Amino acid sequence: MRAITYTQPGxxxxxQLTDRAVPEPGPGEVLVRLALAGVNPTDWKxxxxxxxxxGGQVPGQDGAGTVEAVGQGVDPAIRGxxxxxxxxxxxxxxxxxxxxxxxxxxxxxxxxxxxxxELGAALGIPFLTAHRCLTLGESVPDRMGPGSLTGRxxxxxxxxxxxxxxxxxxxxxxxxxxxxxxxxPRKAQLAAAAGxxxxxxxxxxxxxxxxxxVATKGVDTVVEVSAARNxxxxxxxxxxxAAVAVYADDGGAEVTIPVRAQMGPNARWNFVLVYTQPxxxxxxxxxxxxxxxxxxxxxxxxxxGLPLHVFPLAETAQAHRAVQEGAVGxxxxxxxA
Numbered sequence: 376m377r378a379i380t381y382t383q384p385g386x387x388x389x390x391q392l393t394d395r396a397v398p399e400p401g402p403g404e405v406l407v408r409l410a411l412a413g414v415n416p417t418d419w420k421x422x423x424x425x426x427x428x429x430g431g432q433v434p435g436q437d438g439a440g441t442v443e444a445v446g447q448g449v450d451p452a453i454r455g456x457x458x459x460x461x462x463x464x465x466x467x468x469x470x471x472x473x474x475x476x477x478x479x480x481x482x483x484x485x486x487x488x489x490x491x492x493e494l495g496a497a498l499g500i501p502f503l504t505a506h507r508c509l510t511l512g513e514s515v516p517d518r519m520g521p522g523s524l525t526g527r528x529x530x531x532x533x534x535x536x537x538x539x540x541x542x543x544x545x546x547x548x549x550x551x552x553x554x555x556x557x558x559x560p561r562k563a564q565l566a567a568a569a570g571x572x573x574x575x576x577x578x579x580x581x582x583x584x585x586x587x588x589v590a591t592k593g594v595d596t597v598v599e600v601s602a603a604r605n606x607x608x609x610x611x612x613x614x615x616x617a618a619v620a621v622y623a624d625d626g627g628a629e630v631t632i633p634v635r636a637q638m639g640p641n642a643r644w645n646f647v648l649v650y651t652q653p654x655x656x657x658x659x660x661x662x663x664x665x666x667x668x669x670x671x672x673x674x675x676x677x678x679x680g681l682p683l684h685v686f687p688l689a690e691t692a693q694a695h696r697a698v699q700e701g702a703v704g705x706x707x708x709x710x711x712a
Contacts, residue, residue, distance in 0.1 A: 378473035413437030438471030439495030512618030534566030569680030
C-alpha cells in the first residue's frame with residue numbers, strides 16, 4: 376500500500392511516500408481502507424519534534440473510510456461499515472496518511488451512509504477538542520445534545536479556526552447562544568456561516584463591551600485559542616461558575632490571570648489536550664459528536680464556515696505546511712488520488 380512515513384523528526388520534507396505492506400488487525404482492532412485523512416496542528420508538531428519508532432511513523436490522527444477486516448474479538452458485522460477514525464497515531468505507528476490504517480475498534484466510529492467522507496475526516500481531534508471545551512464548566516452538563524445548553528452563552532475566541540468552527544457547530548446543536556471573535560470580515564463570514572449568533576471583529580471592536588451587550592451577566596464558557604493574548608478579556612467576560620477552556624499553547628507563551636477577579640465568580644481555567652484527557656471524557660465526546668453527526672447537525676465546506684483544502688497523498692508535505700502556516704479552514708489528504 377502507499378503510505379507517508381518519516382523516520383526522523385524535522386520539517387515537512389522528512390515525509391516520504393513509501394510502499395508498505397498492508398497491516399493486519401490484531402485482537403480488538405480493525406483495518407480501515409481510508410478515503411480521506413485530516414491534518415491537525417499536532418500532526419506537524421509531532422513530526423517536528425517526536426522521535427518515531429524504529430519502523431518509522433505514519434502521521435495522521437483523523438480519517439474516514441471503510442472497515443476492510445477485523446481482528447479477534449471484533450464483531451465481523453462491522454466489515455463494510457463507513458467509519459470516521461480518531462486518534463490513530465497517538466502512541467501507535469499507523470496513522471491515517473496511508474491507504475490503510477489499523478486502530479482499536481472503538482476508534483473507528485460507524486457514520487452511516489449519508490455523511491461524506493470529507494466530513495468524517497474533519498471530525499476527530501477538532502470536534503473532540505471542542506466537545507471537551509464545552510463540557511468542562513460547573514454550570515454546564517458534561518453531555519451534549521439538543522437543548523443541553525439552552526440558556527447558556529458560549530464565547531468562541533477564534534471562530535474561524537477548525538476547533539472554533541467545531542465549537543460553534545456543537546454549541547448551536549445544543550441550543551447555546553454563541554459569540555465568536557474573528558480578525559477580519561472574511562473570517563466573520565465564516566463564523567456566521569458556522570452558526571455563530573454574534574460575531575465580533577477584535578481588531579475593530581471592543582470585545583468586552585460587545586460580549587457584555589449580549590451576555591450581561593457574563594458567559595458560561597470560553598473556548599480559548601490564544602490565552603496569552605486573550606486572558607485579560609476572558610477574565611472580564613466570565614459569569615458565575617464560568618469555565619475558560621484553553622486548547623492551544625501560543626508557542627509556549629505564558630499566561631497571566633487576574634486572580635482576585637476570577638475568585639468572585641468562582642471561575643475555572645482549564646487546559647485541554649484530547650490525547651491525555653480522562654477516558655470517560657473521550658468516550659462521551661465520541662458518542663456526542665457522533666450523535667450530532669447522525670443528527671445532521673455537522674457540516675464542512677465554505678457554506679459551513681470551514682473551507683476545505685484537499686491535497687493528494689503524495690503532497691502530504693504540502694498539506695502539513697499549509698496547516699503549519701495557518702490555512703483557514705480544514706486541510707484534508709485524499710488518500711485515493
